[in-house]
Amino acid sequence: MKRYLLSIALCLAALTAGAQQTDYLTLRMADGTECSVPSSGLTLTFGNGQMTVRSTQGTTNYALTSLAQMWFAATPTAISSLSGSNAGIRIIGGQVVATGIAPADIRVFTPDGREVGQSGLPRGLYIVRTPQQTYKVTAP
């Protein structure tokens, strides 16, 4: 009896894990920045050189020329949600540049969770956290 229940449980776990792999749509920009949005009910439309993303989090426009790739992901953590402008957070010359956000409100982490400063950042991927949102940002 226990073996059967365990088998059922393992099957369900595998199925649900697979189903969650498409819970988010991640956009990668030409400058390396990324952002994600819940995929459920998502609609993308194209026109006037723009891609308009309508999700449960609102509506955002992207210049088509700024888009590089997109894919579905399951990442339940370190997911950045769409901001009002995708130019809000960048790393330029190793320096975190944020539009409309005070430096004191910004915290920067490496992917393994170590907090680092906002300058002198070597090339790589960083998690930039503000009081409202979290972003994955690439330092070129």
Added chain:
Amino acid sequence: MKRLTRFFLPLLLALLGIPGLTQAQVMYIHQGHTAVAVPMAEAGVMNFAEGATLTVMGHTYTLDAVDSVRIVPTDAYTPDAIAIRYAADGAHVVMAASLVDDVALTTDGAHVTAIAAPTLQREVTYSLSGASADGSFAMDGEYKATVVLDGLTLTSTRGAAIDIANGKRIAVILPASKATTLTDAAGGTQKACFFINGHAEFSGAGSLTLTGRTKHAYASDEYTLLKADFSGSITVLAAEGDGMHTEQYFRMKNGRVTISGVKGDGIDAPVTNDATDVDNGCLFVEGGSISLQVTADDVKGLKCDNAMTLTGGTIEATVSGLGTKGISTGTDLLVGTGGNGPTLRMSVTGTTYMPGNAELESKCRGIKVKGQFTFDGGNISISATGAKSKAISVDGNYIYKSGSINCAVDAANT
């Protein structure tokens, strides 16, 4: 252990059916009335290029032509499937991403053409539904295919309502509780309202109603089989030609066929041009029921160029046209086998067609057999009251083995 399996297996299968629990979520890429269904779990990395294109699963879409991309995580993805829904504003098509480079699909209002590449060696399932007063479906390919008539009402003003040029096996599925009605254009060149170039196999419990306004209501250039799991119905309301014209052979294992209002034969199974074709020019009824109203002159209810074998089911015919035959065989007729057989009931009231004409005179018969008639089971009940009509006329020998019969058999030898 068996008890546990009986309990847990259905539970597991039920859980698998829960939307979102399996990897079947769909992203739709909409272009006009056509959408490509992409399985989200298989989409992988999708690449934008120069702000003008998006490549998904190896196919590049021009963004100017893309109306929207829509995510529906509760939808299930079905590979190698094309769903066509007819509506007042045209045909709406959903095509599986697995086919986008292998099936050329064009729509002109509600007239849809799907041409599968010769290199496509996978079975495509086409599901047709909805309604249009001016639409059609044409399909071709080099591999067997399935057509699901999923509740479709279609009238074509251009030609056939459904024209399948694919010469392979075509599975025609009539889902339960779904009614399909097809009408073709009048004065056209099409062979039938519903035409299949290959061999057709019908299954399902739904209904199909046909009107042939140019020639036949239904035609196939190779055999047509009503399978044992066909519990639905085919009804011909009218035809300028035959009700069902099935070259090579017609075989019925189950289901109901009702034919009336035809100017040609009810069911005609002529030979093909290929002498090696199996059972060429034969007709078989093994189950189900056939109801025929044979009212036109000098036509037949059931007709075949070679042998007819009736081993089950029920055949009822009202034969009232001049010189008409309820059943006509090119060679032999076998009714019943091993003491079991069909029920044949006919009312023959027609009289002579072209009386006195040496070439064209034809008398009315319930059954006309040009070869040998063997009766080995079943019930034959024929009432022939038309002037100079006969219940059963056999050019060759009549061999009685078993069964009940209430009429005379006029044969060369008994």
